[in-house]
Amino acid sequence: MHINDEVIAITGGAQGLGLAMAKMLGERGARIALIDLDAEQLEQAVNVLADSHIQAQAFVANVAEESSVIEVFTEIRAKLGPVAGLVNNAGITRDGLLVKAKDGEVVSTMSLKQWQQVIDVNLTGVFLCGREAASQMIEAGTQGVIVNISSISRAGNMGQSNYAAAKAGVAALTVTWAKELARYGIRVGAVAPGFIETEMTASMRPEILEKITKGVPLGRLGLPENIADSVRYIFENNYFSGRVLECDGGLRV
Known part of the structure; x- marks a missing residue:
C-alpha cells in the first residue's frame, strides 16, 4: 500500500506506541486520525506531530462502546474522507492472579470487572x-490495510x-x-510486541524492570519506533x- 495521502486511523494514538506509529506513518505522507479517550493528550499529540x-x-472516542466507535468513524469520514488504514492499538491492563491463596485459603481472585474491562477495550474495541x-474501505472501493496490535x-x-x-x-x-x-x-496483519520502553514499563519498580530486561536475549527493551516500523x-x-x-528481541513467554 502506498501510504502517501491515505487516511490512517490509529486508536490509542495520543501517546506511547500509538504516537510513534503516527509519526512514522505521517512522515511517509499519511493523513493521521488519532483516536483516544483523553482529549487533552490528543491535542498535545497533534501539536507534536505538527512540529514534524x-x-x-x-x-475523542471510547473504543469499547459501539455508539462511540460508529460516531467517530463517521466523523473521520466527514472530515478526512474514508479510512484506507487502521491500527488497532488501544489497550489497557488490569493484572492479577486468577486465584491467590495462602495456607490453603483464598486471599483474592481476579474480579469480573478486571476481566471485563480488558476484554472490552482490548478485544471488543478491536472488533x-x-x-x-x-465497512468504509469496502464502500469506498479502497484496497485498505488493518493492523491489530497483539502481544507475546x-x-x-x-x-x-x-x-x-x-x-x-x-x-x-x-x-x-x-x-x-x-x-x-x-x-489484515498483526504485530506482537515484547517488552517496550513505554509509560507502563517506566512505572515499574527498578528491580522488576531489570529482571525483565535480563530475560530478553538482546539484553534491552524495545523502543516504540521498533513497533512502529513493524506496523x-x-x-x-x-x-x-x-x-x-x-x-520482541528474541523473547518468548
Whole structure:
C-alpha cells in the first residue's frame, strides 16, 4: 500500500506506541486520525506531530462502546474522507492472579470487572473499530490495510488471564479477517510486541524492570519506533496478510 495521502486511523494514538506509529506513518505522507479517550493528550499529540509537519487530527472516542466507535468513524469520514488504514492499538491492563491463596485459603481472585474491562477495550474495541474501518474501505472501493496490535502474552502470561485472552483473540481475529476481507482487497496483519520502553514499563519498580530486561536475549527493551516500523512494514508489504509479526528481541513467554 502506498501510504502517501491515505487516511490512517490509529486508536490509542495520543501517546506511547500509538504516537510513534503516527509519526512514522505521517512522515511517509499519511493523513493521521488519532483516536483516544483523553482529549487533552490528543491535542498535545497533534501539536507534536505538527512540529514534524505531519497532518493529524484528534478524535475523542471510547473504543469499547459501539455508539462511540460508529460516531467517530463517521466523523473521520466527514472530515478526512474514508479510512484506507487502521491500527488497532488501544489497550489497557488490569493484572492479577486468577486465584491467590495462602495456607490453603483464598486471599483474592481476579474480579469480573478486571476481566471485563480488558476484554472490552482490548478485544471488543478491536472488533468494533475493525468492522467500521472495513465497512468504509469496502464502500469506498479502497484496497485498505488493518493492523491489530497483539502481544507475546497471547501465548499465556502469569497474572494476565484477561490480557492474554484478549491478545490471543486479537491474533485469531487477524487471521479470520484476512480470509474474509481478501476478496475486497483488504489486508489484515498483526504485530506482537515484547517488552517496550513505554509509560507502563517506566512505572515499574527498578528491580522488576531489570529482571525483565535480563530475560530478553538482546539484553534491552524495545523502543516504540521498533513497533512502529513493524506496523509500517505491514502497510507497505502488499503480500503480507493473515499473520502475526513478532517484535520482541528474541523473547518468548
